Amino acid sequence: MPYISTTEEERQQMLQAIGVKNFEELIKAIPEKLKLNEPLKLDPALSELEITRLINEKTCRNRCVQTANSFLGAGIYDHFIPAAVESIISRPEFMTAYTPYQAEVSQGTLQYIYEFQTMICELTGMEIANASMYDGASAAAEAILMAIRKNRLMKAVVSESINPEFLKVIKCYTEGIGVELLVVPANNGVTDLNILKDTIDEQTSCVLIQTPNFYGNLENMFEIDNIVHSLEKCLLVTSVNPISLAIFNAPSEYNADIVIGEGQPLGNSMNMGGPLFGFFASKLEMARSMPGRIVGATLDVDGKRAYALTLQAREQHIRREKATSNICSNEALCALAATVYMSLMGKTGIYDVAMNCVRKAHYLAEEICKLRGFSMAYPGVPFFKEFVINTPIPAKEIIQKLKLKSIYPGLDMAKYTNPNQLMIAVTEKKSINDLDDLVNSLREVTNAKNYF
Amino acid sequence: MPKTIFEMSSPGRKGYTLPKCDLPDSFVSEIPQEYHKFLRKEMAKLPECSELDVMRHFVELSHLNHFIEKGLYPLGSCTMKYNPKIHETLARHTCFANLHPYQPLDTVQGALEIMYELQRDLSEIAGMAQVTLQPVAGAHGEFTGLKIIHAYHQSKGNVNKTKIIMPDSAHGTNPASCTLAGFEVIELKSKEDGRVDTVHLKEIVNADTAGFMLTNPNTLGLFESQIEEIADIIHSVDGLMYMDGANLNALLGIVQPGKIGFDVMHYNLHKTFSTPHGGGGPGAGPVGVIDKLVKFLPMPIIGKNPQGYFFDESHESTAINKVHTYYGNFAVLLRAYIYIKMLGADGLRQVSENAIVNANYLKYRLSDYYHVEHKEYCMHEFVADGTKQKKMCGVSTLDIAKRLLDKGFHAPTIYFPLIVPEALMIEPTETESLQSLDAFAEALIQIAKEAEANPENLHNAPLTTPVRRVDDVRAVKQLDIRFSL
Numbered sequence: 001m002p003y004i005s006t007t008e009e010e011r012q013q014m015l016q017a018i019g020v021k022n023f024e025e026l027i028k029a030i031p032e033k034l035k036l037n038e039p040l041k042l043d044p045a046l047s048e049l050e051i052t053r054l055i056n057e058k059t060c061r062n063r064c065v066q067t068a069n070s071f072l073g074a075g076i077y078d079h080f081i082p083a084a085v086e087s088i089i090s091r092p093e094f095m096t097a098y099t100p101y102q103a104e105v106s107q108g109t110l111q112y113i114y115e116f117q118t119m120i121c122e123l124t125g126m127e128i129a130n131a132s133m134y135d136g137a138s139a140a141a142e143a144i145l146m147a148i149r150k151n152r153l154m155k156a157v158v159s160e161s162i163n164p165e166f167l168k169v170i171k172c173y174t175e176g177i178g179v180e181l182l183v184v185p186a187n188n189g190v191t192d193l194n195i196l197k198d199t200i201d202e203q204t205s206c207v208l209i210q211t212p213n214f215y216g217n218l219e220n221m222f223e224i225d226n227i228v229h230s231l232e233k234c235l236l237v238t239s240v241n242p243i244s245l246a247i248f249n250a251p252s253e254y255n256a257d258i259v260i261g262e263g264q265p266l267g268n269s270m271n272m273g274g275p276l277f278g279f280f281a282s283k284l285e286m287a288r289s290m291p292g293r294i295v296g297a298t299l300d301v302d303g304k305r306a307y308a309l310t311l312q313a314r315e316q317h318i319r320r321e322k323a324t325s326n327i328c329s330n331e332a333l334c335a336l337a338a339t340v341y342m343s344l345m346g347k348t349g350i351y352d353v354a355m356n357c358v359r360k361a362h363y364l365a366e367e368i369c370k371l372r373g374f375s376m377a378y379p380g381v382p383f384f385k386e387f388v389i390n391t392p393i394p395a396k397e398i399i400q401k402l403k404l405k406s407i408y409p410g411l412d413m414a415k416y417t418n419p420n421q422l423m424i425a426v427t428e429k430k431s432i433n434d435l436d437d438l439v440n441s442l443r444e445v446t447n448a449k450n451y452f
Numbered sequence: 453m454p455k456t457i458f459e460m461s462s463p464g465r466k467g468y469t470l471p472k473c474d475l476p477d478s479f480v481s482e483i484p485q486e487y488h489k490f491l492r493k494e495m496a497k498l499p500e501c502s503e504l505d506v507m508r509h510f511v512e513l514s515h516l517n518h519f520i521e522k523g524l525y526p527l528g529s530c531t532m533k534y535n536p537k538i539h540e541t542l543a544r545h546t547c548f549a550n551l552h553p554y555q556p557l558d559t560v561q562g563a564l565e566i567m568y569e570l571q572r573d574l575s576e577i578a579g580m581a582q583v584t585l586q587p588v589a590g591a592h593g594e595f596t597g598l599k600i601i602h603a604y605h606q607s608k609g610n611v612n613k614t615k616i617i618m619p620d621s622a623h624g625t626n627p628a629s630c631t632l633a634g635f636e637v638i639e640l641k642s643k644e645d646g647r648v649d650t651v652h653l654k655e656i657v658n659a660d661t662a663g664f665m666l667t668n669p670n671t672l673g674l675f676e677s678q679i680e681e682i683a684d685i686i687h688s689v690d691g692l693m694y695m696d697g698a699n700l701n702a703l704l705g706i707v708q709p710g711k712i713g714f715d716v717m718h719y720n721l722h723k724t725f726s727t728p729h730g731g732g733g734p735g736a737g738p739v740g741v742i743d744k745l746v747k748f749l750p751m752p753i754i755g756k757n758p759q760g761y762f763f764d765e766s767h768e769s770t771a772i773n774k775v776h777t778y779y780g781n782f783a784v785l786l787r788a789y790i791y792i793k794m795l796g797a798d799g800l801r802q803v804s805e806n807a808i809v810n811a812n813y814l815k816y817r818l819s820d821y822y823h824v825e826h827k828e829y830c831m832h833e834f835v836a837d838g839t840k841q842k843k844m845c846g847v848s849t850l851d852i853a854k855r856l857l858d859k860g861f862h863a864p865t866i867y868f869p870l871i872v873p874e875a876l877m878i879e880p881t882e883t884e885s886l887q888s889l890d891a892f893a894e895a896l897i898q899i900a901k902e903a904e905a906n907p908e909n910l911h912n913a914p915l916t917t918p919v920r921r922v923d924d925v926r927a928v929k930q931l932d933i934r935f936s937l
Contacts, residue, residue: 380486
């Protein structure tokens, strides 16, 4: 059998040593009638060669973004990943280790988490970050729960402009536990601040805003800070794109209390949507309310610098039903990929990536808007690397037609806003040829002529 | 300890290359005025290192870890089995790694087929009607399962069903997940034989009981033989039976939980189905349910129709919304899929049989040296303890665990389950050979002898690890959770 090391002879030897005649004696605690009396109905076992063939056959039925010109984003992005990232995360030393409970033989994992926490603090301007959450959506939900733990108020306000999938997960986490969840609509692609003002009150625990928001637009965070913090207890939670933080405001600049986000853009492949990882940072005063693992620097008995899991009194294995969260496994290896990515790209690299994204996205938006029938859905609203355009024919038709040319032009907004809108994401990976290719193809499939 | 990556930084040093920006000049000049108020005041102080700096740093860090290929990793209830390398090679295929979750359906049929077949295979393995692949960790699966239980009772108008009963041997995630899902936890004291006390259970079950959460085999490594009776008691008040699948490695091809009274369970693909633990994740915690609960599963599940595979959201009105941004940890699911395909029905049964034989063999080897409360044959893991050493030599289980590190082994799970004093919870898994089991047993036997002859050595352990015993009290009191720049 694959991966089983004992031979039949050794197994007999072991059974004999244990003092049983056969295996069945070992499981006599299981009542006979509960035992399965036939083999599981699974496909016949395959050898390594056969499984490779089978998987390769399946990959042929996928058409990934490597062989297509893709402008899909909406929360998960196709960024450049330096080769060294994979070289590090593939190391069994990192890949097959467990959660670093035995600190003395887990210093590698503990130190990179400490470095990861530092980098997230640097990007967000926050004072403390944890070792990772499942994804941006669960981080958002847990941020709301943390705010509620902190100020004991039961009303949570969320902007409609956040990733709609985040909202679904937030609903799942907050439903049935007495939390009142209110959604503030968006106006012209950003949170409607007048309605926000009218929605929040003394009972509001927190306001969750995403910036750049789902539509790619930058929210007016300084005004939102004034509105939210006009209430004494209300906390401001922001969901941010980590790459955007290289050039746009650190959340500390607008007084965010809790900062979360989807970390995938930092050195992690898209993988059909998982694994992802959420990052989670806050002001230090909330350290003891945080969910998830946190690593701290300390000393060993010889006075040597060492790292350990810390503030564990918050966690499920100590506090059980009183824990701040149930999280046990997190997304450590994805956080490692992010740490290696941020180490390689460094201070200037991540800035270059972000600037490339902004510039290319703005070039593309401008070029598309030169086509008759196309226009910005939210004219004049500043955006990062993603934007919504009005299309002369339904986005669905455009997507279908461009698929034949191996172009994924973006997300059909029918489900979210309008069937004649398309959301387009641009990363640093796009060359001017890729961008022009999209513009020309859009012109072709809509028979649009340039205005100019 | 190695320097931090920040201390290796030198201004202007680079570890990356990017193409020249090929846009017209007007797009690479100044940033437009309307963006100025959004600009960050000060650049984030990320390190500036060369690729070689970065490689050396992380390779150096990697050398400080214990990992499966280095030596036995006998953490109880964690199932640290060997993770086959073919999983990694195939999972990294560019046509999986570079799939965007919103691509047109007909461009991701291969990926959807894998998820569809995995749903089916996992359902068969546990005897469940359907599976959601969305949860990305065991505790995430628990939360999902409990939300399903909540939704079931809501749908029947049973708003008073607010309590979940579980034995005191439960994993810490169980009560924590209950709180997160809005349930109150009722803890049930285990019987002397380590199993559920059905007499007491009958007394505390009532109309408020929403369900019962049980790990089977339990955390003592014992099969809960009275499972049918337990299920009858819970079902008699329309409660639901939840199985924590952390210990499924003992049951493959032997027992189908869905056929012995469980209504909901999660699988830990990073335990039973051999996907790597990654230093704490990513994992995957799919949840299986019996027929009457399928309509509550989070959206979407993967369906199949004549046109091919698709995201089925037809149960939207009853679903518990969703628990992950997309469809779960696809790359982890893929590894488990490969594992199941390579083992087949016989292989999976052999996994459990050998896991059970290995655990019993170790238990036999150690029982003359360490106290084992529950003498009967165990399933895939067992709990020994250090009470003998504590009493006779003043040596604690922590000391024993730390001394094991000196000998090149990882320690077992210690001080859990909470109901066993000085617990050493040992799960060798099926992938360990007789020789490695013997070597581990010898190490623990030597330590038991050393505890008598020279207890100081154990108090001082570990001596040979990259750092020695770490002061975690200081880590809390003098909180230092980021490098100061």
